[in-house]
Amino acid sequence: MDVEADGSAGPEVNTAVLATLKGNTEAYARVVERYQQRLFALALMTVRDRAGAEDVAQEAFVRAYTYLHRYDRRRPFYPWLATIAVRLGREWLRGGGREVSLEGSDIPVESRLGATTDLLGDLINDHRSRHLWQSVVALPRGERMAVLFYYRQEMRLVEVAEVLGVSTGTVKTLLYRARKKLRRAVADQVGGNTPDEETENEL
């Protein structure tokens, strides 16, 4: 975890940010190294294109450096950085019109996930993990982002809401829809109905 109990960025990040603001650009490398994995995963889940994700992640770090003086060091650093990346990801999608390809597809329909399968196949070796990522990457964008932020990136509901620019109620709804689809995806992998579907049928 890079977040202190009071919600601020950890001391290491704060020190690096302060040093960067004083002109020590090398200190910023520590910030990039610390968050590159999370931010790249976020960019990848946003744009679903490897080269695009690289561009978005890179630009997000550079923008964060440019506007570092605006970062409130009493608050966690990652949600602030993620906000930039989400915004850039949206711009990238608007520019390329790539969002339509997989949006809203059911999970998992392998034939519709060809591009995603290839994309994650290169980046994740473990088969089981790849299937989990594939299940999530096929969700609509809002649900995908909410699941990623909440379950993977250890952000609280309120932080997810801030980054996505929605209410916490909306985040709960997004997570609810996502979980429902993901349960079905897991059941499809195992075979048969999910227990909750069976229960729902009985009720």
Add this chain to the structure above:
Amino acid sequence: MNCKQLCALLDELPVPEWSPGQLDRAEEHARECPDCGVMLRREKEWTMQWQAAPDPEVPAMLVDSVMAQVAARHQSGAAPGEMAASAIKPTRAGGNGQAWAAIIGLAIGLGAYLFQLSTGQLGLEIISSAFPQWRGELASLGATELVPLVVVAGMAVFLLGFISLFAFDAPTSEGPDINSVD
């Protein structure tokens, strides 16, 4: 807790958000109900698997690429805060206010015109009674002369607002503000 309540809880909140009491009651029910037991177990398993799954591999040159750009910006002689000022892009912040001013101006103008069409001299009398100090001036103007003035003023406000939307963009930073994501 019964099956329906457990399903509702699973739908409503992710398991990590459950209170200790909710978790205890859910587990107590799951011990008695095999279907719910499987459902709860799978939900927890999926959460743990997803949390433990490795992240996609990061491009090898990401840090170097970022730092090369950062160094280039630094060499251009600006610290982060100073750079932001030069990197500002003009946006249309404030445009909404101008647009509303224009619409309100037009509405007042057109409203006065329509009011006059429907009430004739009555409109002028109402204004006179509201502003008795202007009674003399209003009486000398007459309704037919006053209303076009209001309409023209409204149109002028509308045009100014419209032009300013495109000609005088307020330069505001596009920098990130966590509280205002588009």
